Amino acid sequence: QAGSGPVEVGRDLFAALKASKRFVEMSDGAFDPTVGPIVRLWRAARENQAMPDVDALVEALDRVGFSLVRLDETNRTIELAKPGMQLDLGGIGKGIAADAVATLLRERGIESFLLDLGGDLLLGDPPPGTLGWTVRIDATSEVLTLSRMAIATSGDAHQFVEIDGRRFSHIVNPRTGLGLTHRLQVTVLAPDATSADALASAVSVLGRERGAALLDAQFRTAGVIVGPNEEGDVIITRTGRFIALTQSR
DSSP states (O other): TSSSSSSEHHHHHHHHHHHHHHHHHHTTTTTTTTTTHHHHHHHHHHHHOOOOHHHHHHHTTTOGGGGEEEETTTTTTEOOOSTTTOOOOOTHHEEEEEHHEEEEEEEEOOOOEEETTEEEEOSOOOTTSSSSSSEEETTTTEEEEEEEEEEEEEESSSSEEEEEEEEEEEEBOOOOOBBOSOOOOEEEEEEHHHHHHHHHHHHHOOOOOHHHHHHHHHOOOOEEEEOOOOOOEEEEEEEETTTHOOOOO
């Protein structure tokens, strides 16, 4: 119903968009759930092994931008200002789902748990008799003992398309409309899964240096970013709070 005025929505969807707005502002638009029109074009590109049509990309970009979303908390309505806009919560949805499941578990008295939503983890209290859950970061082969935090990883190791010898990630830049071409694997640790998921998505778009700066600026977040520098050398960047948030074995 984009372009047709405010639409009353359920509490879950409104809460998801409200949470998304925070990360849009935090990342200066690197994370943006209005990327639906662009994502649709790139899904077709992966199926067809061909670049999206330039005119179609330009037209899709005109329908992307969180400034076109209007949230009314009093009436619990969402308005998408332009016809053809489409939401895509792929960059935050798993985190929201994990936090919701953790709330249900805790309400039932279950404090020790590990939730795995496709590689995005939310850890509760340690298993009985242990210091924490054993987690391995594939990109660096580090083995960590962790509890009471979330870990999310974003990258193009499994989802990408190669077109004319160039590799494009399934992660798209909301500001350019293009699939990412810089090869990064981003792992973010945060107190909750929603933050870890959204920040991993944002850092992937921002790149190594700006992404590390974003994580450094956030209270109680940390990250490991593995990818090339300007010279093409693969390096590992750890944000300043990585050691504070983790306990290496």
